[in-house]
Amino acid sequence: MTELDLFVDPSDHDRPQSVADRAVDAEKLGFTTVSTGETTGWNVVPALALAADRTSDLRFSTAILSPYARSPALLAQTALTLSSLSDGRFRLGLGASSPAITERWHGQAYDRPLRRLRETIEVVRTIAVTGSSTYDGDIFDLDGLNYERGSSAVPPIDLATLGPTATELAGRFADGWMPQLFTRDGIEMRLADLRHGADLGGRSIDEVRVAPIVRCVVCEDRERARALGRNAVAFMLGAYGPYYGNSVADQGYADVVAEIRAAWEDRDTDAMAAALPDSLLDELAAVGTAEEVREWLVDYGSIDGIDAIQVSFVRGMDEADRENTLDAVSALL
Known part of the structure; x- marks a missing residue:
């Protein structure tokens, strides 16, 4: 069985502290990584900081942060801070987001999203490796200030993409890929794009952690x-x-x-x-009985190239549903 991650939706929780409580439970059950996303609700960084402080082995990921919502320098500061706090257990998940959130929430023009993603990755890595934000790109042109804490290990950077060109970008530049809503045939087709991107980057797809988000519901x-x-x-x-x-x-x-x-x-x-x-x-x-959901996850996880599955809940589930689902899928761990 591939690794199992857990995607935690902040909207399922009344307080950021309970997101951290869920992460503590996930570590006890044996999940590898907990990820959480951000749209127009809470800033998820404090919840991840709480979760990291309360756990010892669990990894953490943002699935996702938008390059329109934070500057590349702030994303670098965020990633390096959470990586330090968690002793290197943090992965920075990025995605292009959407025109609606970018324009109607952040007040930014949704222009050249893939170029922005690529340059954001490069700026984050430049700051981590050199301790300076100096960068000359099409979107970002930075004269450079020094990161006060100097150079550091680069946290892994994952991309959430759907289309062929964007997925090639993930294969070429990212450390991980987080797709969702792909059929078995569909994800195998897109994995070919990921491999092509890896080839363009002169590396192997084995260097890219593939962790699709899958909606799961277990109920009697x-x-x-x-x-x-x-x-x-x-x-x-x-x-x-x-x-x-x-x-x-x-x-x-x-x-x-x-x-x-x-x-x-x-x-x-x-x-x-x-x-x-x-x-x-x-x-x-993956929806149905406990056995049906487990069989689905094992089958999907057997696809060549998939390293982990991110178990995600859906709107409308109550806490009993979420607990039943966690208990059922954690039997695979």
């Missing part, structure tokens, strides 16, 4: 588990920006995505869920 009531998963996946495809839907459409499900999006135009979430066939739900999410 099998149909309830599947309904929760169906609602979550349909919302991601139809309402959560264009990229997830476009990605699944490109994997051979254009008609399904179009029907889900048409239902979203009427804000008909029941119709959105109904438009997602069982066959596609079973390709994209």
